[in-house]
Structures are given as structure tokens and as C-alpha cells.
Amino acid sequence: MHDERPSKPRMLRTLLVLTAAALAGASLWLGPAPAEEAGSKATATARFTMLPSNHMVLRAMLNGKGPYRLIFDLGAPITLLSNKAAEGSGTVDANAPKSFLFSMRGEAEVAKLQVGSLTAEKLPVVVFDHPALGVLSQVLGEPIDGIIGFTFFARYRTTIDYQKDEMTFTPVDFSVRDLMKDLPDRIAGPKVARQRVLAPGGLWGLRLGAAEPDGKGVRVASVVPDSPAALAGLAAGDVLTAVDERWTASVEDVYAAASGVEPGREAPVAVLREGKEQTLTVRPADGA
Amino acid sequence: MIHKFIAVAATVGLVGVAAAVGAQDKPGSGKDPQLGRAFRVPYRLTDTNHFLVRVRINGKGPFNFLVDSGAPALYVATETAAKIGIAPPEKGFWTPIDSLEIEGGARLEKVKGRVEDPFQLVGMNALGLPGASIDGILGFTILARFKLDIDLTRDRMTWTRLDFAPPDPPVPTDEDRKNPPAEMQLMNALGPVAKGLAFLIGKQPEEQVAARGFLGLEWDEAGDAKAVRIVRVLPESPAAAAGVAVGDTLVRIDGKPVGGLRSAREALAGLRQGRAVELVVRRGDEEKTLKATAGEGL
Numbered sequence: 023m024h025d026e027r028p029s030k031p032r033m034l035r036t037l038l039v040l041t042a043a044a045l046a047g048a049s050l051w052l053g054p055a056p057a058e059e060a061g062s063k064a065t066a067t068a069r070f071t072m073l074p075s076n077h078m079v080l081r082a083m084l085n086g087k088g089p090y091r092l093i094f095d096l097g098a099p100i101t102l103l104s105n106k107a108a109e110g111s112g113t114v115d116a117n118a119p120k121s122f123l124f125s126m127r128g129e130a131e132v133a134k135l136q137v138g139s140l141t142a143e144k145l146p147v148v149v150f151d152h153p154a155l156g157v158l159s160q161v162l163g164e165p166i167d168g169i170i171g172f173t174f175f176a177r178y179r180t181t182i183d184y185q186k187d188e189m190t191f192t193p194v195d196f197s198v199r200d201l202m203k204d205l206p207d208r209i210a211g212p213k214v215a216r217q218r219v220l221a222p223g224g225l226w227g228l229r230l231g232a233a234e235p236d237g238k239g240v241r242v243a244s245v246v247p248d249s250p251a252a253l254a255g256l257a258a259g260d261v262l263t264a265v266d267e268r269w270t271a272s273v274e275d276v277y278a279a280a281s282g283v284e285p286g287r288e289a290p291v292a293v294l295r296e297g298k299e300q301t302l303t304v305r306p307a308d309g310a
Numbered sequence: 311m312i313h314k315f316i317a318v319a320a321t322v323g324l325v326g327v328a329a330a331v332g333a334q335d336k337p338g339s340g341k342d343p344q345l346g347r348a349f350r351v352p353y354r355l356t357d358t359n360h361f362l363v364r365v366r367i368n369g370k371g372p373f374n375f376l377v378d379s380g381a382p383a384l385y386v387a388t389e390t391a392a393k394i395g396i397a398p399p400e401k402g403f404w405t406p407i408d409s410l411e412i413e414g415g416a417r418l419e420k421v422k423g424r425v426e427d428p429f430q431l432v433g434m435n436a437l438g439l440p441g442a443s444i445d446g447i448l449g450f451t452i453l454a455r456f457k458l459d460i461d462l463t464r465d466r467m468t469w470t471r472l473d474f475a476p477p478d479p480p481v482p483t484d485e486d487r488k489n490p491p492a493e494m495q496l497m498n499a500l501g502p503v504a505k506g507l508a509f510l511i512g513k514q515p516e517e518q519v520a521a522r523g524f525l526g527l528e529w530d531e532a533g534d535a536k537a538v539r540i541v542r543v544l545p546e547s548p549a550a551a552a553g554v555a556v557g558d559t560l561v562r563i564d565g566k567p568v569g570g571l572r573s574a575r576e577a578l579a580g581l582r583q584g585r586a587v588e589l590v591v592r593r594g595d596e597e598k599t600l601k602a603t604a605g606e607g608l
Contacts, residue, residue: 076382076450076479096460097378097447099359169380172359179461182379184454185474196462199359215515216441221522221579222608227544229524229607237371246526246544246607268352269364269413271372277521280608282465308571309528309542310578 065192068138070094072187073166075158080170080189083136084111090167092137093155094189096182098171101147103132107167108149126150135174140191146173146200173198220277224285224306227251230262230273237271239263239294254291254304263299264292280306344417345473349456350466351414353377356440357514361460361467363448364413367423370394372413373445376431381449382479384410384423390445391425398425403481410452416469418455422478438514451476523583523604525549529560529574536570540591552602558591 070078073093081089090107105127108114114130127149135142152169159165176198178191227249231241239261245252262270265279266289283289285308292301354362354374364372373390384407391397396405404422411417423446431444454476459468526547532539538560543550560568563577564587581587581604589600 076454076476078379093380095378095380096453096458097360097376097380175460176359176462179459179463181460182453182458183472184476185457185472194461194463213515216517218517218519219522219580219582220519221575221581225526225528225544226608227526229605246547249544267350267414269366269372273521274519277608278519307528307542308530310522310525310575310581 065190066138066140068140068189068191070187070189072184073158073162075162077158078182078189079166080137082170083134084113085133085135087111091165092168092170093166094170094175094182096175098169099173101145101169101171101173102152102155103130103147103149103168104151104155104165105149106165108147113147114149137170138189142174142177220274220281222277222280222306223283224280225250225309226280226304226306228256230276233272234261240270240273240276242293250304250307254302256291256293256302256304257295259295261294262291263294265289266291285309342471344471346471347415348468348470349412349414349416351412351416351469352466354442355462356442356444358434358440360440360444362440362442362444363467365446365448366409366411367394368396368408371411374442376444376447377453378447378449379453381428381447383449383451384421385428385431385447385449386423386425387427387431387444387446388425396423396425404478412448412469414466414469416456416471418452421452438516441514441517443516451478520582521606522579522608523548523581523585523587524607525554525578525581525587525602525604526607527554529571531571538568538571538574548602548605552589552600553598554589554591554600554602555593558593558598560589561592561597562588562590564588 068080070080073079078094079091080094082092084090084103084107087110090111103111103113105114105120108127108130109116111132113132114127118127120127130147130149132145132147133143135145147168155166155168175191176196177193179194181190183189227246228251229243229245231243233240242251242256242258242260242262244258245256262276264270265276266283268275268279268282270276270279283304283306285306288303288305290301291304292299351363356362361377362374363377365375366372367386367390370393373393386394386396386405386407391405396407398405403424405425407421407423409417409419410421410423428447431447434440435443455472455474456469457472459470461467524547526544527540527549528542528544529538530541531537540549540554540556540558540560543554543556560574562568563574566573566577568574568577578587583604583606586601586603589602591598591600
């Protein structure tokens with residue numbers, strides 16, 4: 023991506039990266055990226071302002087420069103910086119080559135991003151001039167310098183309160199997948215469906231029939247006598263509509279919900295019986 | 311200039327539109343009983359690092375909707391709208407929606423949605439990038455009614471209903487919608503580009519899930535050696551058919567040594583229905599090798 027005239031395979035990769043980056047930003051996308059705080063588990067707070075366009079904006083210092091105005095976007099899988107902000111903050115070298123589309127500079131890293139009382143370090147960002155940001159800046163009459171996306175907020179337990187215009191960030195231990203590496207590889211890779219087996223956390227003692235045609239639930243085919251399901255009062259013919267407060271529109275949904283219920287924990291199970299909704303409590307046994 | 315902006319909003323469907331222009335939606339006269347309640351919302355993280363939650367619209371669904379604070383409103387893809395039985399209005403921009411239920415228990419009545427196919431959805435779905443189809447977008451006008459609490463180390467978000475009714479985004483004119491700025495036309499071209507790419511290189515298939523098979527035994531863990539002991543065998547179960555008896559100690563599952571409940575659970579986690587599994591058990595002084603065929607159920 024650093025060649026001015028990429029060879030064909032590089033062109034393809036650039037196109038893939040670009041497509042992935044652009045599509046991945048199913049929301050607003052444009053944005054700079056914050057970095058992560060090492061060590062401390064303390065909760066940090068940041069105030070945001072709402073743009074007339076209903077976007078949240080955070081004022082962030084990038085590598086001690088700024089402030090830059092970044093849109094906080096839950097739907098953006100990447101953190102994005104405009105070329106201007108990336109150069110101004112020393113995130114990329116002003117002489118770094120740009121690609122043919124959106125002046126894309128590709129991936130870089132912000133050493134230090136500060137927003138509110140939070141300091142994030144080594145935040146991966148993608149540098150390009152997102153057209154939507156450009157238009158937004160023009161309309162607002164002030165620059166929007168980028169988008170804060172998943173690669174930032176996935177590092178924290180994040181709360182957003184639109185009434186108080188406040189966010190909080192508490193560090194959690196979550197490793198963020200590198201989308202910009204994975205996605206192009208996947209697009210170009212073999213088209214094999216991944217397979218996953220959904221294992222219930224415990225033993226329930228019931229067999230499922232078919233899903234109801236309207237997506238409302240799944241019918242219970244039979245219940246093993248004296249099993250946890252039987253003790254809870256479940257009976258053949260009941261339609262399971264929710265297990266552990268998860269909708270069960272398909273047989274897979276029931277298994278997915280049951281996979282989250284550890285043995286010995288009580289889980290609410292909503293059933294339709296003779297047209298009436300009721301909630302039973304199942305405590306799965308340890309077993310298989 | 312605001313027209314240009316609105317045009318962008320309309321075409322991208324994402325760049326939000328001005329609250330300043332929009333009419334304020336007054337909260338309903340009677341207090342909504344859900345105000346102040348916290349809902350645990352199950353979500354799925356896609357391969358593209360997007361959050362999907364499931365919704366029912368007018369009782370139909372469930373559908374996968376993207377949680378996207380970068381979108382100004384509720385977007386319903388045209389295909390999804392057809393399944394629900396709603397359509398864009400002949401005149402005007404919004405389609406009224408009677409009820410929007412979000413998995414986990416939150417429910418909104420009388421909201422407005424926009425029936426449209428934002429190019430990002432078209433592109434991502436064409437390439438199969440997220441690993442699941444995306445049927446629409448929950449944007450600002452929906453999300454702002456909640457305090458959102460998101461922690462990737464947990465399998466659910468917490469959404470607490472606020473007493474806050476966000477304004478509708480303003481509606482772009484037809485003229486603006488038809489003639490977006492060149493930059494946005496370029497972005498919009500990405501949908502077709504992705505479709506072209508998908509045609510050339512294929513679509514990523516969705517993940518296939520299978521249900522784990524059923525044996526019908528209960529176990530516990532005894533002693534320092536973490537021996538896994540069978541405490542119950544359900545009647546007429548695959549385990550009973552294989553000859554597993556109460557008091558047996560599990561030694562190996564499909565050749566894997568069992569050292570505690572955790573390893574027993576893990577050894578069986580990938581067992582599919584209809585597949586055979588070899589259980590080596592200790593009964594008194596002898597070891598027995600039993601063959602069970604996993605049944606249906608949980």
C-alpha cells in the first residue's frame with residue numbers, strides 16, 4: 023500500500039482493504055482513533071456533544087496535539103483519521119504516499135489519545151479522507167477529524183448516556199481482532215462455511231420438535247420424566263418462546279440460549295401453553 | 311449547504327441529519343412503564359466487528375439489526391420491510407412502525423423507520439462479510455432512548471430506558487436525494503463494487519451451527535483426583551442404551567482422559583447428534599469400554 027504504482031496483486035489487495043474498510047464502516051465512519059490505557063482499571067469519563075446531525079462528538083488530543091473533533095460511532099469497526107489530523111498529530115509522515123481513492127494512507131498508530139479523563143495508548147487507526155466526513159465538515163463549518171470506532175471502545179466497558187451527554191470507559195481484557203488484516207484475507211480466501219456446535223451448559227432433559235412457522239417459538243416434543251425440565255413443569259406440546267431471556271425462534275436459538283446457562287443456575291423459560299404465556303424456571307443439572 | 315448535507319444523509323443513510331431541523335417528538339402522555347428499566351440485550355459480534363441485536367417489528371421477525379450510533383434513524387432494508395409487510399410511504403420519507411421489540415425485553419411503540427438499503431448493508435451482505443445477514447440498522451432515534459452499557463467480555467449489553475425522546479432527523483427533498491454530491495456517489499458505488507467483487511470471488515458463506523448431541527447422564531466431581539462420577543442415567547437415554555451405570559467413573563471420552571468436570575464437558579462439547587462416542591468407565595476394579603450414539607435433545 024505504500025507503493026505509488028502498485029503491482030497488480032497489490033492493487034487487488036489495496037482494493038480489498040479499501041472495500042473492506044469502507045464497507046465495514048456501516049455507519050458514519052470517518053474518524054480518528056483513540057488509544058488504550060495500560061494497566062489502570064479506573065473508570066474514566068468523557069463528555070460528548072451532539073452534532074445537528076445526531077452524531078456524538080468527542081474532543082480528543084492526539085499525541086498531545088489538538089484538540090481534534092472525532093465522531094464516536096458504535097457502528098464503525100475501525101478508528102479513522104483524516105489525512106490532516108493524522109499529519110498534524112504526527113501519526114503519519116506528511117510525505118507518506120497516498121492511494122488513488124480517498125487519499126487512503128492505510129493503517130497507522132496513534133501513540134497517545136486523550137479524551138476526557140482517559141488516556142489510550144497505541145491505538146491502531148486507518149488514515150483516509152472519508153467523503154462523508156468531508157461533507158459533514160463543510161456543512162458544519164468546522165472540521166470533523168475522524169471517527170472513533172470499535173478498535174477503541176472494545177478496550178473498555180463503555181457506557182453512553184444520551185441524556186447526560188456523558189460516556190464512561192472502564193478497561194476490560196478484550197483482545198481486538200485486526201479487521202484490516204483479517205477481512206481482506208477472508209474475502210480472498212476459500213469460501214468454506216465455519217461450523218460450530220452449540221453445546222448446552224447443562225442437562226435439561228427435553229427433546230425439541232419443529233420451530234413454529236411464524237418465528238414465535240419451538241415446540242417441545244418430549245420431556246424426560248424426573249429431569250430438570252420435567253421438575254420445572256415443562257410438558258410436551260409447550261412452545262418455548264424465550265430461554266434465559268433470549269428469543270427462541272429456531273431450534274438453534276434454544277441451544278444457543280442453553281449454552282449460556284451453567285449447571286445449577288436457574289433460568290427463566292417462557293412458554294406458550296394452550297395460547298397462554300407463562301414463565302417457568304429450569305435449573306439444568308450437571309451432565310450431558 | 312444544508313441541502314447537500316441532507317442529500318448525503320439520504321443517500322448514505324448514515325450520515326445523520328440535523329436535529330435542529332427536525333420536529334421534537336414528545337414523549338407519550340402516559341408514562342411508559344419501561345422507563346428506568348434495565349434490559350439485558352443479547353448481541354452478536356460479526357466478523358466485521360459490528361454489533362447485531364435481534365428485533366421484532368410489528369410482531370414479525372426476529373431480524374438482525376446493526377447497532378449504529380453513526381446512523382441517524384431506524385433503517386429497515388427493503389427485503390426486511392417486505393417480510394414485515396411495510397413499505398415506504400407514497401408521499402413523505404418515514405414509514406410508521408407500531409412496535410419495535412428488542413431481544414431482552416425492551417419495547418418501543420409508534421416509532422418511525424426509513425425503508426431503504428444503505429450501501430454498506432448491500433455491500434457487506436453481498437460479500438457475506440459479517441457472517442450473518444443484516445436486516446436493518448438501529449440508529450440514533452432508537453439508541454438515544456437508552457443508556458447503553460457495552461462490555462465485550464460479556465455476552466449481553468445493558469440498555470436502560472431513559473425518559474428522553476430524541477428528535478427525528480429532517481427529511482431531505484426528492485431533489486437532494488436524487489442528486490447527491492459526487493463524493494457520496496463514489497461511496498454509494500461501493501455497494502455495486504462489492505456486488506461485483508462477490509460475483510468475481512464469491513460470497514463468504516454464513517456460519518453453520520449444529521446442536522450438540524444428547525447422552526442423558528448426570529455427573530459430579532469427587533475427591534482430590536477430580537474423578538467424574540455418574541450420579542444419574544436418564545431412562546431410555548443413549549447413555550442407558552450404552553450401558554452406563556450410576557457409580558461409574560469416567561476415565562476417557564473418545565480417547566481423551568477425563569480429569570474433572572471441565573474436561574468432561576469439553577470432551578463432549580463438539581459431539582454432534584447421531585455421532586458415536588466411546589466412553590471408558592471404571593466400574594469397581596475393571597475398566598469398561600462403552601459405545602453410545604448421541605441422540606437429539608438437551
